[in-house]
Amino acid sequence: MKVYAIKRQTLKMALEVAKDNYPKEFAAMLRARDGVIIELLFIPGSIGSDRSAMIPFYMKPVDFSIVGVIHSHPSPNTTPSQADIALFGRSGDVHIILGYPYTEYSWAAYDRMGNPIKLKII
Numbered sequence: 001m002k003v004y005a006i007k008r009q010t011l012k013m014a015l016e017v018a019k020d021n022y023p024k025e026f027a028a029m030l031r032a033r034d035g036v037i038i039e040l041l042f043i044p045g046s047i048g049s050d051r052s053a054m055i056p057f058y059m060k061p062v063d064f065s066i067v068g069v070i071h072s073h074p075s076p077n078t079t080p081s082q083a084d085i086a087l088f089g090r091s092g093d094v095h096i097i098l099g100y101p102y103t104e105y106s107w108a109a110y111d112r113m114g115n116p117i118k119l120k121i122i
């Protein structure tokens with residue numbers, strides 16, 4: 001099923017983690033059920049850096065409920081970098097970038113090609 005929304009509680013938690021990690025980036029995987037992102041999956045060994053957040057994909061569990069990756073940027077810019085788009089391409093269909101100051105209005109979602117998509121908050 002196509003992912004069309006994220007649970008408010010899940011988004012809030014991600015924004016909190018982004019704040020806690022600032023000015024470093026953080027990254028986690030997104031788990032969805034019935035088209036709604038419901039959970040963040042923190043992978044041991046995820047690297048947060050100020051350049052680009054990377055997840056070691058050999059750690060990725062075989063789990064089809066994982067739909068993509070969420071990561072934060074240390075600036076208000078939520079445009080994916082070239083490295084981000086490369087990461088998107090190999091890690092699912094829905095990706096979220098959280099921008100400083102990490103509010104409900106400072107994030108954006110993209111497909112695996114880096115095209116903006118709409119996600120509802122529910």
Ligand SMILES: [Zn+2]
Pocket residue numbers: 052053071072073080081084097
């Ligand atoms: Zn990025």
